[in-house]
Amino acid sequence: MGLGIIALIVGGVVGYLEYSGVSVSEVAELIAEGGENQLREQMRPASSGPRVLVIALDGVGDDELRDAVAGGRAPNMARLLGASTGENGVYEHAYAVPGVLSVLPSTTLAAWSSVFTGRPAGQHGVPGNEWFAREEGRFYAPAPVSITEAGDAVKVYAEDLIGGALRAPTLYERANVRSHVSLSQIHHGADILTTPDVEAFGALASALAEGITDEEEVTQAAYEELDRTAVESLIGSLQKHGIPDLQVVYFPGVDLYTHVAEQPIDDQRNYLRDVVDDCVGLILAEYQAQGFLEETYVVFVSDHGHTPVLDDDRHALGAEGEDEPTSLIQQAGFRLRPLKIELAEEEQDYQATVAYQGAIAYVYLADRSTCAAEGQRCDWKRAPRLQEDVIPVARAFAAATATGAGVPALQGTLDLIFAREPRASGQDALPFQVWDGERLVPVGEYLSANPRPDLLDLQARLDSLAVGPYGHRAGDILLLAKSGPDRPIEERFYFSGRYRSWHGSPSSQDSEIPLVVARPSSSGADLRDRISAAVGDKPSQLDITDVLLSLLNPT
Numbered sequence: 001m002g003l004g005i006i007a008l009i010v011g012g013v014v015g016y017l018e019y020s021g022v023s024v025s026e027v028a029e030l031i032a033e034g035g036e037n038q039l040r041e042q043m044r045p046a047s048s049g050p051r052v053l054v055i056a057l058d059g060v061g062d063d064e065l066r067d068a069v070a071g072g073r074a075p076n077m078a079r080l081l082g083a084s085t086g087e088n089g090v091y092e093h094a095y096a097v098p099g100v101l102s103v104l105p106s107t108t109l110a111a112w113s114s115v116f117t118g119r120p121a122g123q124h125g126v127p128g129n130e131w132f133a134r135e136e137g138r139f140y141a142p143a144p145v146s147i148t149e150a151g152d153a154v155k156v157y158a159e160d161l162i163g164g165a166l167r168a169p170t171l172y173e174r175a176n177v178r179s180h181v182s183l184s185q186i187h188h189g190a191d192i193l194t195t196p197d198v199e200a201f202g203a204l205a206s207a208l209a210e211g212i213t214d215e216e217e218v219t220q221a222a223y224e225e226l227d228r229t230a231v232e233s234l235i236g237s238l239q240k241h242g243i244p245d246l247q248v249v250y251f252p253g254v255d256l257y258t259h260v261a262e263q264p265i266d267d268q269r270n271y272l273r274d275v276v277d278d279c280v281g282l283i284l285a286e287y288q289a290q291g292f293l294e295e296t297y298v299v300f301v302s303d304h305g306h307t308p309v310l311d312d313d314r315h316a317l318g319a320e321g322e323d324e325p326t327s328l329i330q331q332a333g334f335r336l337r338p339l340k341i342e343l344a345e346e347e348q349d350y351q352a353t354v355a356y357q358g359a360i361a362y363v364y365l366a367d368r369s370t371c372a373a374e375g376q377r378c379d380w381k382r383a384p385r386l387q388e389d390v391i392p393v394a395r396a397f398a399a400a401t402a403t404g405a406g407v408p409a410l411q412g413t414l415d416l417i418f419a420r421e422p423r424a425s426g427q428d429a430l431p432f433q434v435w436d437g438e439r440l441v442p443v444g445e446y447l448s449a450n451p452r453p454d455l456l457d458l459q460a461r462l463d464s465l466a467v468g469p470y471g472h473r474a475g476d477i478l479l480l481a482k483s484g485p486d487r488p489i490e491e492r493f494y495f496s497g498r499y500r501s502w503h504g505s506p507s508s509q510d511s512e513i514p515l516v517v518a519r520p521s522s523s524g525a526d527l528r529d530r531i532s533a534a535v536g537d538k539p540s541q542l543d544i545t546d547v548l549l550s551l552l553n554p555t
Contacts, residue, residue: 036194036237043191046178047245051296052551053287054248055280056115056184057514058108059255059503061305064268065514066096073273076281080298080518085525094518095527102304102541104461105357105504106511108255109143109162109185111303111541116186116248117168118545122429122468124168128357128504131473132337132364133165134380135425139341140165142185145356145496146319147339156185157195163188167470171545175552177245182234184250191244194237196229218260220267223253224275231279235286243292245552249283251276255306264308264501293520297551300516301544306501307359307483307509309492314409316498317361317481319354323409325361325397325479325495326354331406332396334365335374348377352393355475356495358504359483362475365389383422390476394419394435397479402437413493418443418462418478429471431463432478454486455506464542485509513541517551 057065068074069081082092089096103114103121105128113126121127129143141152142161155161162185163170172179172189181187182194234249254271261267287293309315318324319339329352330336337343337353349371355362366378367385384390396406397417404411418432419440433440443459452458466474481493484507494502503510517527534550535543 035196035233036192036240038191039187039189039193040191044176044178046242049177049245050551050554051243051287051292052246052548053283053296053298054246054548055283055298055300056112056248056250057254057276057300057302058250058252059258059304059306060268060272060302060514061509062100062302062512062514064265064272064305065300065302065516068269068272068277071269073269074277074280076277076284077300080284080520081516082524087525090524090528091518092524093520093522093527094516095524095531097515097517097531097539100513100515100539100541101456101461102511102513104458104465104506104511105360106304106506107357107360107504108303110357110465112184112186113162113166114541115301115303115544116171116184117166118171118174118542119168120464120468120542121474122464122466122471124166125470125473126162126165127465127470127474128355128360128362130355130357131362132353132355132475133473134364135472137380139337139353139355141341145358146354147341149341151341157193160188162186171548172246174545175246175549177552179246180234180237180241180244180248182237182247182249183230183252184248187248190248192237192241194230194233196226196233218257218262220253220257220261220271220275223257223271226256227251227253227275227279231282235282238286238290243287243290243296246548251279258306258501259499261500264306268306295521296519298518299548299551300514300518302513303541304503305510305512306503307485307492307505307507308489308501309483309494309499310489311498311500313498315493317410317413317493317495318497319356319495323407325407325410328396328400328407328410329354329363329393332393334368334393346375349375351378358494358496358502359481359507359510360504361479361481361495363393363477363479365393365476381425383424384476386421390419390422393477397477398435398437412491413481414479415482416480418480419476420466422476423472425472428469429466429474432466432474454484454508456508456511458506461506480505483507483510515539515544515547517547 069078081094084091089098102111109126110121110128113124117124129145130141132139142156170189179190180192181190187193258264258268319326334352335350337350338347351366351368353364365384367382371378399405400407400410401414417435419435420430420432423429433442434446483492483505535546
């Protein structure tokens with residue numbers, strides 16, 4: 001989800017950021033850098049090779065993009081792709097790869113980090129919109145969900161926060177070609193970053209991390225301003241510097257609007273028609289004017305889709321209050337980390353913390369033997385104890401969702417509870433297993449006995465998230481809320497403030513993403529064969545970097 005940007009936004013943005021603990025210098029720097037930022041002291045020269053233009057659509061599911069193109073809501077995109085040939089995904093000048101799945105959780109920063117590194121979260125170290133790095137004792141909230149502070153959201157642009165958190169090289173570093181990025185949070189290693197001025201983000205108070213309220217009237221105007229202003233900055237940069245080898249254009253407004261729109265899926269399709277397609281047309285026209293469009297590979301990709309939910313306190317599983325999941329952790333005997341980014345010295349004695357990802361929540365636990373008394377600081381580099389620390393919390397959540405024990409409001413809210421044998425930071429984290437109420441069961445064994453075709457490729461996607469040198473950043477316990485299009489909306493739950501749609505789950509609606517490669521001078525069949533040769537017939541989100549590298553380096 002694009003809430004990292006939203007959390008910056010409120011009427012009187014500077015005052016809000018100062019109130020939220022962001023320094024005046026950081027605010028001033030971000031505002032001053034609105035427009036165009038040169039990221040490398042010596043920019044790489046553009047080559048004579050092929051150009052690649054990536055249209056990064058936040059929150060747009062595969063079905064929604066295909067329907068927009070086929071249904072006449074995206075005439076500029078449809079013109080670029082050409083007519084469908086009748087073969088699966090093959091157009092006159094494009095190939096739409098079928099069945100591409102996002103990483104897990106299917107949420108903004110985990111997904112885009114994998115798109116632009118080609119690595120899973122267990123290796124690249126960015127497992128969601130917010131997370132706890134136990135080896136650093138630091139809570140990251142570049143797209144805050146469980147908290148409402150905007151400090152890290154500012155640092156995404158002012159200090160390249162995601163670039164500093166990533167533990168894998170980005171596409172821009174690996175490609176080593178002239179690379180420009182518009183508005184994307186992942187821009188480490190690029191030559192130029194363009195953003196609208198912070199003040200142009202508008203008064204998007206309805207999209208703050210605490211969610212929406214009953215009194216709000218939501219329109220697409222402010223979100224549209226964000227996307228259109230970013231594209232204006234981009235085109236100015238293209239006219240100034242020319243067409244780079246690699247240009248990434250990120251559209252966050254469509255995701256932000258979908259979260260709060262009255263009819264999320266229908267309104268998203270209208271936003272694609274009214275805003276995104278028009279902006280894409282402007283970009284393509286600039287490429288045409290500079291003589292590069294015919295030979296440019298245009299790639300449309302997303303991070304996740306959206307599942308409609310009910311915007312009430314019953315279905316929004318928040319982080320603060322006696323009827324929320326955090327209360328259950330405290331009842332299990334843990335001192336909970338305060339819900340903010342930076343802590344005072346006297347607040348450092350916490351034994352547990354949470355990070356929310358929509359349909360998924362991470363629970364991080366300390367070895368309480370290192371900090372039993374109030375005021376004692378836990379050694380977070382040590383792993384918690386399975387029997388003494390992890391299992392009691394897993395049991396508590398299983399009882400709460402089964403019977404309402406401890407927190408009656410949690411009855412019927414959770415789908416699956418995962419935990420694992422802990423490992424200390426510095427060691428590779430082990431796979432999650434399913435807590436069946438009595439014991440931990442390997443995911444494959446559990447699914448053999450309890451088939452869940454609605455949870456797409458669950459075991460492999462969980463392992464990609466949780467196994468590896470940074471797999472511990474996905475927590476010691478992972479909670480999966482009941483969600484997905486196969487359930488009535490009254491039975492869907494999510495970890496955050498109130499919204500009208502969310503994502504993060506392994507369901508088809510959240511997980512199936514578009515990957516479309518178009519080129520006016522190529523046939524769709526040739527593009528299909530080229531992608532297949534590069535990454536096989538069933539690529540996932542983890543293969544997108546390799547697709548882009550293959551387009552940039554045809555030999």
